[in-house]
Amino acid sequence: MQRYKSIISYDGSGFSGYQVQPNKRTVQSDLEAVLAKMHKGEHIKVSASGRTDAGVHAKGQVIHFDSPLPISEQKWELALNSLLPEDISVLSVIKVDSLFHARFDAIGKEYRYVLQLSKKRDPFQRNFSFLYPNDLNIEAMKEASRFFIGTHDFTSFCSAKTEVKDKIRTIETIDFLLEDNFLTLRFVGNGFLYNMVRILTGTLLEVGSGKQRPEEMADILVKKDRRFAGKTAPAQGLYLWKVFYQ
Template identity: 55%
Template sequence: MERMKCIVAYDGTNFAGFQIQPNVRTIQGEIEKVLAKMHRQEVRIHASGRTDGKVHAVGQVFHFDSNIHMQKDQWKRALNSMLPEDIVISSVEFVSTEFHARFSATAKEYHYKVSLKKDKDPFMRNYAYHFPYSLDLLAMNEAIGYLLGEHDFSSFCSAKTSVTDHIRTIYHIDLQEQNGELIFQIKGNGFLYNMVRIIVGTVLEVGIGARKAEEIPIIIAKKDRAFAGKTAPGHGLYLMKVDYY
């Protein structure tokens, strides 16, 4: 048996999320369907983490074990020839059986795209959150500063999570504005369920003056989801990269 590490990109528009679920279309489901055809038996893949419905990925990572012997380029071609057009394997490499796509990860980077244009762009409706309001970027950058470092992010986590340890470290958050689009670039050692989207929603509220930047430490201290802002919609979120040891 050999273990393959794959980097996969996908357009999340027509998916209910990454994780396989009954009676809905998922990224895991589509990939495992292809692997089952190749192996003539069920093959389970293990991802760096789940992404929700409508969420996109440029650098999602998964691994699987196989007794089929092919070169990595052959694996890439074979998988892409059978996968639907909204899922593309960008690389395949052989790794040690000690490697695990989730547990070996050391950091993840997400981007969140916000369209600031007055009018909706029909070509971006599935790829950026339309938010046509004037923003105070200075206040937003001040708010971001309070989120950096290690904190208990319970206030920025969906109540639906089953995870009990809510302590995470955010290494950096950058705001990049260009051509009527604002991009949040967030990197940390891990993220809770909906954490990035709640951070974005809260910081946008600071940007329009609905709350003050100095409220962020208070929100963190409350450890209660009710005190943070709205959850930004999934279609603006992209998993860009996963780092490993």
């Protein structure tokens, strides 16, 4: 038995998220269907660094799985890509120690949230960014974002549905890249709670549109109550960009 670590990318538009759900098309079920095909119908479990929701994309999701097949790393990449649907792509496959775990060994993640700043809707972007037609004060958003840097209890910035108890996370970087009319928010941290990047983005948009002042971010963190933060920004702007390991 050999454990493999693989970096994959997927267009989330056609999936009901990463994780297996009955009667839904998910990334995990497509991956496991292909592995079953390669292993004479045997179920091979795929573990990811974390779930992504319906419509959320991945540029660098990391998974691991075990297989007894005597296949080289390069052949794995070719075989998986030839069997997988076109909206999932395997970027690399490497052999790893059997103790490696895509989720438990991850020490950090980078997410990006892409906003298209335009009054006209763009049919080519409808699944790949969030169209924001109003003016934004990006300086105010940058100022607000500084309140999130460091180690905080992010209870106010995660879905009330979350079952995770420990809501303390460390955000290392939030930066803003403006290119043409696309504003990309880049979040790097040691981990993110359920919906956390989308709620942070939604809250920063309230600051950018003048509905909240940057200083209010400190109060929202202290409140530890989801109702004080902004709306959850829509799924199609979010990309799991990279997962970091030691």
